[in-house]
Amino acid sequence: MNETATQLTAPLRARAEIDLGALRANVRALRALAPGAAVMAVVKADAYGHGAVPCARAAVEGGATWLGTATPQEALDLRARAGLPDGVRIMCWLWTPGGPWREAIEADLDVSVSGMWALEEVTDAARAVGLPARVQLKADTGLGRSGCQPGDDWAELVGAALRAESDGLLRITGLWSHLACADEPGHPSIDAQLVLFREMVAYAEERGVRAEVRHIANSPATLTRSDAHFDLVRTGIAVYGISPSPEVGSSADFGLRPVMSLKASVALVKQVPGGHGVSYGHHYVTPGVTTLGLIPVGYADGIPRHASGTGPVLVGGKWRTVAGRVAMDQFVVDLGGDELEAGAEAILFGAGDHGEPTAEDWAQAAGTIAYEIVTRIGTRVPRVYVNEVVGEGGPGVGPGVVPEIIPGYEGDDVAQGSDVKRSGT
Ligand SMILES: *Cc1c(COP(=O)(O)O)cnc(C)c1O
Numbered sequence: 001m002n003e004t005a006t007q008l009t010a011p012l013r014a015r016a017e018i019d020l021g022a023l024r025a026n027v028r029a030l031r032a033l034a035p036g037a038a039v040m041a042v043v044k045a046d047a048y049g050h051g052a053v054p055c056a057r058a059a060v061e062g063g064a065t066w067l068g069t070a071t072p073q074e075a076l077d078l079r080a081r082a083g084l085p086d087g088v089r090i091m092c093w094l095w096t097p098g099g100p101w102r103e104a105i106e107a108d109l110d111v112s113v114s115g116m117w118a119l120e121e122v123t124d125a126a127r128a129v130g131l132p133a134r135v136q137l138k139a140d141t142g143l144g145r146s147g148c149q150p151g152d153d154w155a156e157l158v159g160a161a162l163r164a165e166s167d168g169l170l171r172i173t174g175l176w177s178h179l180a181c182a183d184e185p186g187h188p189s190i191d192a193q194l195v196l197f198r199e200m201v202a203y204a205e206e207r208g209v210r211a212e213v214r215h216i217a218n219s220p221a222t223l224t225r226s227d228a229h230f231d232l233v234r235t236g237i238a239v240y241g242i243s244p245s246p247e248v249g250s251s252a253d254f255g256l257r258p259v260m261s262l263k264a265s266v267a268l269v270k271q272v273p274g275g276h277g278v279s280y281g282h283h284y285v286t287p288g289v290t291t292l293g294l295i296p297v298g299y300a301d302g303i304p305r306h307a308s309g310t311g312p313v314l315v316g317g318k319w320r321t322v323a324g325r326v327a328m329d330q331f332v333v334d335l336g337g338d339e340l341e342a343g344a345e346a347i348l349f350g351a352g353d354h355g356e357p358t359a360e361d362w363a364q365a366a367g368t369i370a371y372e373i374v375t376r377i378g379t380r381v382p383r384v385y386v387n388e389v390v391g392e393g394g395p396g397v398g399p400g401v402v403p404e405i406i407p408g409y410e411g412d413d414v415a416q417g418s419d420v421k422r423s424g425t
Contacts, residue, residue: 014264014297014381018050020058021387022257022351026241027062029255030233034222037229038213040066040091042236044074049302049375050240050260051383056082059239061390066213068234070094072104072111079107091136091174093146101125101133110134110173114146115153119160126169136174137161137209139200141193141216143180150200158204174213175201179228182220183245190221194228220244223254241351242359242370258358260374261350262381266315267330268294269340278332279324283309291335293320295346298329302376303348304366311365312357314347316340319357349373 030039041059043052056067056078066089069075075092078084092104093112102125104111113119113135126133137157140147148157164170177197181187197216204211213231219238221228237244241258243251251258274288286292293315299305303326311322313333320333333346347356359370366373 012265012382012384013267014262014301015384016049016377016381017261017263017350017384017386018054019257019259019261019351019386020054022241023050023055023058023239023259024062024390026239026256026259027059027064030222030235030238031063033254034217034226034229034233037215037217038066038232039064040068040089040215040232040234041239042068042234043078044068044070044236045375048236048240048371049377051385052078053082054383054385054388055239055259056084058388060084060088064239065089066091066232066234068092068236072100072109075109076100076103076107079109093136093138097121099125102129105129105131105133108134110136112136112138112146112176113157113161114138114140114148116157116160119157119164123164123167123169126164132168133170134173135161135170136176136211136213137172137204139175139177139197141177141196141200142189143178143193145178147177150196154200154203158207158209162208172204172209172211174215174232175204175209175211176214177216179216179218179221182218182225182228184247185220185224190225190228194225218244220248223248237371240374242374244371245369246360258349258351260359260377261356262297262348262377263350264295264297264346264348266293266340266342266344266346267296268342269335269344277324278334279308280327281325284324284332284334286334290337291339292323293333293335293340293344293346294330295333295348296330297348297381298327298331300328301378301381302373303331304362304368304373304376306368307362307366311348312361314354314356316344317355319355 041064043056046052047055069092071094072092075090091110095118101122122133138147140149148154161172165172179193181189201214215230215232217228217233219235222233222235238256241251241256269291271291272286274286276286278284297303305326308325312319316338323332323334349359349362350356352358359373362373363370
């Protein structure tokens with residue numbers, strides 16, 4: 001049982017600490033923000049790089065009753081490996097011809113259908129298996145990606161799905177859609193998509209569809225548009241404690257706390273003279289006598305090469321900046337003459353309350369979004385789970401127990417605040 005503690009103290013080149021106490025509290029905060037809706041924790045792409053199985057379990061402990069993935073394989077893996085309590089629904093939406101429809105039906109997954117080819121394949125599979133499929137019909141209300149177009153296409157799909165339902169081949173369990181610009185609050189497309197969604201849902205219901213859930217909200221819409229919550233909110237990035245965009249607000253504004261901290265052990269500290277080129281291409285040259293610190297992670301670990309010369313790292317109590325290029329396995333920071341020991345801790349990003357940068361700071365440094373920063377952290381970086389035990393330091397709940405709604409972060413002890421200075425450029 002001390003595995004986590006051992007991993008935490010073991011000398012590791014690098015590790016991504018995943019605070020499952022924060023994740024549970026984030027889900028509780030989202031439930032409080034969307035009190036009329038169920039919460040689907042989106043755990044696609046290995047839970048945005050945080051680890052699908054532990055995060056799915058923690059999300060359920062926090063009160064999520066649905067889990068969402070992109071691919072059917074991700075959903076089947078969760079069903080097989082996560083040991084989820086009965087009644088937790090799993091939905092997946094990114095299908096290609098050939099399935100695996102049969103496996104999905106047998107695993108009691110909710111499958112998304114955007115068009116006739118998929119409806120035909122899923123009903124064939126249901127006939128072969130002898131069980132009805134749980135099908136959610138997806139409407140394209142304006143994203144222009146997957147989903148069924150409004151008008152004749154929607155009429156054809158809804159009509160065919162209802163016939164298959166009366167033949168006992170499927171249950172239409174959901175009507176759903178996805179927003180294009182929810183991370184830009186006030187964008188006119190949001191209202192337009194909501195109007196069209198209501199129309200497409202109304203059409204289906206007039207024809208006789210009785211879905212369990214209607215849903216359109218991702219994290220930004222969950223945080224900013226209560227009129228988009230319907231029966232279910234599909235939250236991904238907010239579960240991991242990261243704001244969808246600066247325009248939406250900061251994660252702290254919503255009582256969310258970043259779950260992943262990326263740490264590395266400084267591999268070498270050495271003094272060099274002024275005028276010394278640093279890393280491939282010599283894009284950084286030391287301005288005078290200084291000390292350099294070698295950080296043993298690179299783009300193979302998901303550190304964006306676009307953060308060359310800009311990425312922030314907390315080392316020795318100060319913010320340092322990637323000096324020169326990020327290489328495949330390592331990069332260098334200028335320690336400005338500070339004499340640190342090899343093995344000193346470098347925090348690339350974390351929750352921010354110990355003075356360290358956040359994934360959002362890295363997103364800004366690399367010209368991308370924080371989703372990409374956490375999701376791309378590579379498999380060579382071990383995930384170390386902290387606060388795995390439910391109930392530690394807070395009123396947690398066990399699997400299968402319906403949790404009470406506890407708004408905000410009330411979980412495990414966290415050192416708040418820090419007078420660590422952000423310095424170095
Ligand atoms: C990824 C995804 C989500 C979650 O989006 P967030 O912005 O991370 O909350 C919701 N729905 C669909 C269809 C998705 O692909």
